[in-house]
Amino acid sequence: MHIYTCPFCGPRPETEFHFGGEAGNDRPDGDVPAQAWADYLHYRQNPKGAAREIWIHLTCHEVFVMTRDTVTMAAQPGEPIPSDTTDRGDA
Amino acid sequence: MRDRAPFWTPATRPEDILLEGDWITLRGLPPLPQVMVSGDLDAYRAAHDLPEAVGLLAEAEDPHYAVRLARRRMLVVGTELSPRDAGWSAGCATSPMTGALAAFEITGPRAMDLVARATALDPYRPSPSAALLFAGMQGVLYRHGEALRLHIDRGLAAYLANWAAATSLFPDGADAAAPQT
Numbered sequence: 001m002h003i004y005t006c007p008f009c010g011p012r013p014e015t016e017f018h019f020g021g022e023a024g025n026d027r028p029d030g031d032v033p034a035q036a037w038a039d040y041l042h043y044r045q046n047p048k049g050a051a052r053e054i055w056i057h058l059t060c061h062e063v064f065v066m067t068r069d070t071v072t073m074a075a076q077p078g079e080p081i082p083s084d085t086t087d088r089g090d091a
Numbered sequence: 092m093r094d095r096a097p098f099w100t101p102a103t104r105p106e107d108i109l110l111e112g113d114w115i116t117l118r119g120l121p122p123l124p125q126v127m128v129s130g131d132l133d134a135y136r137a138a139h140d141l142p143e144a145v146g147l148l149a150e151a152e153d154p155h156y157a158v159r160l161a162r163r164r165m166l167v168v169g170t171e172l173s174p175r176d177a178g179w180s181a182g183c184a185t186s187p188m189t190g191a192l193a194a195f196e197i198t199g200p201r202a203m204d205l206v207a208r209a210t211a212l213d214p215y216r217p218s219p220s221a222a223l224l225f226a227g228m229q230g231v232l233y234r235h236g237e238a239l240r241l242h243i244d245r246g247l248a249a250y251l252a253n254w255a256a257a258t259s260l261f262p263d264g265a266d267a268a269a270p271q272t
């Protein structure tokens with residue numbers, strides 16, 4: 001069992017989390033070339049080593065960024081997404 | 092039309108569930124008044140004279156208390172909310188949860204053994220949120236007096252009883268968890 005760390009709840013078993021894709025793979029905006037759409041939809045970085053990923057903590061619905069080593073599986077504590085307004089306030 | 096009613100086992104009332112093992116008891120409670128509050132939790136607590144919302148395995152005290160579920164969500168126990176009054180008000184969304192969540196009490200010196208079978212959480216590490224996956228179910232777990240209190244979806248009460256009965260903690264559990272008619 002891996003233990004991941006939700007920015008709000010702290011360390012929790014991996015079964016409480018859902019993978020949300022690579023961090024930084026933002027939806028292209030406006031009139032974009034086909035290649036940008038293809039990159040967004042179909043092509044991933046899949047780095048060896050540190051990978052920045054979006055994860056969701058299913059019990060509290062927090063969406064956050066987690067850096068996970070794809071070789072050792074070591075996971076850094078989750079970081080709130082900077083643009084996420086819900087992480088301001090009452091923690 | 093063919094009568095399919097006998098195909099289904101009778102629904103188990105949570106308050107009819109009672110499992111007794113060696114040094115542990117799992118008991119369903121009659122419906123507890125509950126309200127889900129989302130939004131400005133501090134404002135709601137101030138307006139309703141509620142103590143700080145408790146986190147995982149933390150101690151909650153009657154007559155009414157709040158249990159933290161997320162950064163901006165908590166479950167208030169001991170307060171009834173009419174569906175007529177639910178909705179957005181003063182920075183908070185409120186939803187009646189009395190019928191939605193069934194509450195159970197786990198008591199006895201081996202109460203935490205059942206928790207150990209249900210989740211890989213570190214029981215000695217506090218967490219601001221009392222929400223967890225308990226035996227695969229979304230649940231809420233905190234202390235209340237001598238007991239651990241667990242809230243789960245009411246429809247999963249029979250599953251909880253069956254799951255607990257199948258652990259080694261309740262040697263006579265299989266009979267006790269059978270639906271009562």
Ligand SMILES: [Zn+2]
Pocket residue numbers: 006007008009010057059060061062220
């Ligand atoms: Zn969380």
